[in-house]
Amino acid sequence: MSKSPLARGVALAALGTSLTLPTISQAAFIEDSKASVELRNFYMNRDFRQDGASQAKAEEWAQGFLLRFESGYTEGTVGFGVDAIGTLGLKLDSSPDRSGTGLLPRDPGDKRAVDDYSEFGATAKAKISNSTLKIGTLLPKLPAISANDSRLLPQTFQGGWLNSQEISGLTFDAGQINRVNNRDSSNNETMVMTNSYNAKTGSSGVRGIDFKTGAVGDSDEFNFAGLSYKWTDQLTTTYNYGALEDLYKQHIVNLVHVLPIADKQSFKTDLRFARSTDDGDTNVDNKAYGAMFTYALSGHSFGLGYQKMSGDTGYAYIGGTDPFLVNYVQIGDFANKDEKSWQARYDFNFASVGIPGLTFMTRYISGDNIDRGAAASEGKEWERNTDIAYVFQEGPLKNLGVKWRNATTRTNFTNDLDENRLIVSYTLSLW
Template sequence: MSTTPLARAVALAALGSCLTLPSLAQAEFIKDSKASIEARNFYFNSDFREDAGQSKQEEWAQGFLLRLESGFTEGTVGFGVDALATFGFKLDSSDDRAGSGLLNQDRSGGSQDNYGGLGLTAKAKVSESILKVGALQLKNQAIGSSDSRLLPQVFRGANLVSKDIEGLTLDLGYLDEVNNRNSSDYQDMRLNTFTNSGIQVSGVNQSNQFMFAGGSYKLTDSLTAGYYYSNLEDLYKQHSFNLIHVLPIADGQSLKSDLRYARSTDDGSSNVDNNAFGAMFTYSLSGHSLGLGYQKMSGDTGFAYIGDSVDPFLVNYVQVGNFAAKDETSWQARYDFNFASIGIPGLTFMTRYLTGDNIDRGAASEGKEWERNMDIAYVVQEGTFKNLGIKWRNATMRNNFSRDIDQNRLIVSYTLPLF
């Protein structure tokens, strides 16, 4: 992820101001700083269950992520600087197996040998409000940076988060470019026009202005409400609502309700018109969790969100599918188990099954799809190999309108705290 003139200027200015302050003012800047390096070894295999076209995507790569986060200088306004340096390189691939999203693609359709970059973020803090400018990783109702491949997706812009009022979190942001998870360069954002979304764009599908404003408020100890407004200029506008309630039932037992609704409309250059309703209910007992989900799309199109690997705020967005096509209705059953409850901390298991139907395919027959996922993960808790993580992710996707997929991902990661 290449640094930009704006990010470099702001970051260097903040760093320069920190270095000119008296040593006392720099105390918290140094004391609260932290750094870590993460190594990710990632094997990805998508097997397409038809003879036509590319038979599979299969690649193996190694990535490194160096994260630096400073504290804040002392005073009414505190300043700091963060940095994210990334590097990924190919271990195995070929032109007929590329396209997994692990590596930067080359002009021939294959994958480049390596890629990476450096992102800088200047930050300032007043009381419980923090402003960040530069490279940003975001996760809220309006936008979610994807980190499900070798290197993470990063946006360029500004983000203000305020927690000055107890129970209230305010979140404002402006973004102009995105560096996708398999890219070394920033580029304009675009509207996702996925299969059977019904979304069409007149003219060029790109925008260099995305803004969002919203937040959450803790109404009671067990009930939190959220709202966000977002706008990808010229392409879509969206109002997103969220209500989360956690009901304690008994010792070690709870019922979590997660309700979501989003209204998306066009912004001049598209036909976006979507209502998205989602609900997820999760019953937890000791290390067990059982979840049931429902998601319904209505309107003239499917769900609207930024393309190229952004994670949409949907209860049925999973490993392969988003279950957000035009008029689609989908259900999910999920089971999780945390082995810490039986004395094996660090070991977790998840499996889920989703089915969707009523997809509007125009003159073609009704679209249907289903997906099954399984995750098994273990993170070493102590000893020489503390923080070593191993995860296997498996997915099976079947439908009557696109390619069937059997997918496996094996991720071995190790995070070493530097200070």
């Protein structure tokens, strides 16, 4: 069977690394390795709902392929290994007047989406005891920096990351990032903040973040560190620090407690606080408070959340990433200057009534008190989300997943949106 260029690239990278290792050390490297390929078919339609808008809607359909490889480690006090990821995105349907969904890169001039795009990333890793150092392509999922995977292909980063679990219950993370490859790109670029100053309009918008005169506005250095301690099976606390050089510094604390009530009943408390300040070239000044309380009963979950922004600006984070906020949802993050927001959420897992693989979620988020400047009225927004997903449990379609995501948002300071996403995915383990 012939292999695609994507498959050959990942395989050759792993083979090249293994050939440099002493023969006596290769057993665990090979035996503990694993590889998989994920097929992701993605349709997205975003209706902007405004007469006279520059673009009436964004609508595209694309096919993605994600090939992942993770090796084991060589034998010895220090074990060495390699991970690799190869991605390919193919355009199935798009046009210049409907591009811009985030599924496909597009030409900034004529707005035409590319026919295909791909990326290959490799990560060297070394392990001593329960500590692992990775250098290369990274997909971090930490409060200070979390790679986004909500479109066709995932966002990735370049840098180094140390994870240590030498003390029982304690996890330590530290590292540095210098480049980002966004989800609709195949280029590694410097990092920027989300929704900050708009050079075309000269406005900082409802986020309220501005740059000082002469500031470049991007950065090639993000430093992060974090501690997480599991006190009991029910209680975990974390502290994380992140700094995007010249742009912002951030301290994040989090407490998660799960209280067992009775059989198939629990009450979860998730408390978050973040303090963000400038790092020389901006006016970032924000305190973000968040709380989410969830009561679970059999297959049902009922959640209530509250989020509050205070300070001279809204919340700062790297553009395109997932911010560590309880009210960050499908479209909005409800993190504008002085914004206060609440959330009501309901989840149901149909496995509790004999239909494993079927899940449902709906939520409503409302935000107000947004500072739009002295000349404008108070900013308000709301968003409603619904997710329905099913993963086939048996038969010829086993492990095939189908998900429909619907969102509606209304606001008095930017476009109203109606959005639908249909995602069909299948992951095949190669070995």
